[in-house]
Amino acid sequence: MAHITELSLRAMLGRGKGLPNPFPLSVGDKLTPAAADFLKQRNIGLVRPRQDDRDRVRDLTIHPLIPVGVSGRHVHLSAEHITALFGAGHKLRPLRELSQKGQYATQETVTIVGPKGKIPDVRILGPSRGTTQVEISRTDGYRIGVNPLVRLSGDIQGTHGITLVSHTGSIIEIKEGLIVARNHVHFSPEDAKLLHVAQGDRLKLQTQSERPLIFADVIARISSHYSLEFHIDTDEANAAHLDTGHTVRLIGINGKMKDSVEGELS
Numbered sequence: 167m168a169h170i171t172e173l174s175l176r177a178m179l180g181r182g183k184g185l186p187n188p189f190p191l192s193v194g195d196k197l198t199p200a201a202a203d204f205l206k207q208r209n210i211g212l213v214r215p216r217q218d219d220r221d222r223v224r225d226l227t228i229h230p231l232i233p234v235g236v237s238g239r240h241v242h243l244s245a246e247h248i249t250a251l252f253g254a255g256h257k258l259r260p261l262r263e264l265s266q267k268g269q270y271a272t273q274e275t276v277t278i279v280g281p282k283g284k285i286p287d288v289r290i291l292g293p294s295r296g297t298t299q300v301e302i303s304r305t306d307g308y309r310i311g312v313n314p315l316v317r318l319s320g321d322i323q324g325t326h327g328i329t330l331v332s333h334t335g336s337i338i339e340i341k342e343g344l345i346v347a348r349n350h351v352h353f354s355p356e357d358a359k360l361l362h363v364a365q366g367d368r369l370k371l372q373t374q375s376e377r378p379l380i381f382a383d384v385i386a387r388i389s390s391h392y393s394l395e396f397h398i399d400t401d402e403a404n405a406a407h408l409d410t411g412h413t414v415r416l417i418g419i420n421g422k423m424k425d426s427v428e429g430e431l432s
C-alpha cells in the first residue's frame with residue numbers, strides 16, 4: 167500500500183529508469199490528484215489491481231481494506247404503499263443497479279414532508295420490502311424538523327413516523343420507519359471468513375482519508391447476497407472526508423485490536 171504523490175513520481179523519474187506505462191497500482195495505493203495529473207500529462211495510463219479470487223484472498227488477508235459506499239437519503243416501500251402512492255398494479259421501474267445484489271434505484275421518487283419543511287425527489291429503492299422505511303441524514307432531519315433515531319435498517323420499532331407524497335399528490339403517513347441508518351458492513355460469507363468476522367460483530371474501522379478517524383462500533387452483516395462494503399450516510403461521509411470507492415481499514419473486532427495494528431497504536 168503506497169501513497170503516490172507527484173514528488174514520488176518525479177523521484178522515480180529522477181532515478182533514470184523512467185515511469186512504467188501503464189503505471190501499475192496495487193490494492194490500497196492512493197494517488198494524489200497532482201500525481202494523477204502528472205501521469206495524465208505524460209499520457210501514462212493506470213492499471214488498477216486485478217480482483218480475481220486468488221488476488222482477492224491474498225489482498226484482503228494482507229490489507230484488510232473495506233470499500234466505502236455512501237448512501238444518500240432514500241425510501242424503501244412496502245407493496246401496499248407502492249399501490250397507495252402510485253396506483254394499483256404499479257411496478258417500480260429500475261433505474262440502475264446498486265452494489266448489493268438484487269437492489270436497485272428506481273425511476274420513482276417521493277417528497278418527504280416533515281413539520282418544518284420537505285425534501286422533494288427522494289429516490290425509492292427496489293425491490294419492495296415488507297415494511298416501509300425512510301432513511302435520511304441528521305442534516306436532512308434539521309431541514310424538515312425531525313430528529314430520527316439511529317437504527318440498523320429493518321429495526322424500526324418505536325421510531326418516528328413521516329409523510330410521503332407522490333408526484334401525483336397521493337399521500338401516505340407512516341407511523342414509524344423514519345431512521346438515520348446505523349453504519350454497517352456487508353460481507354459475503356467468504357470475505358467474512360477471510361477477515362475472521364462473524365454476524366453481528368462490532369468492528370473498528372479506520373479511515374484513510376484526509377481527515378483520519380475511527381468508526382468505533384460498526385455492525386457486521388453477512389449474507390450470500392452481500393458484497394464487501396461499508397455503508398455510511400452522507401453526514402458521516404462528509405465528516406470523515408470519505409466518498410464511495412474509498413477504503414477503510416479493519417483494525418479491531420469486538421473490542422480487540424487486530425494484531426497488525428496493536429503495535430502501531432501503542
Ligand SMILES: [Zn+2]
Nearest residue numbers: 319350352397
Ligand atoms: Zn447497507
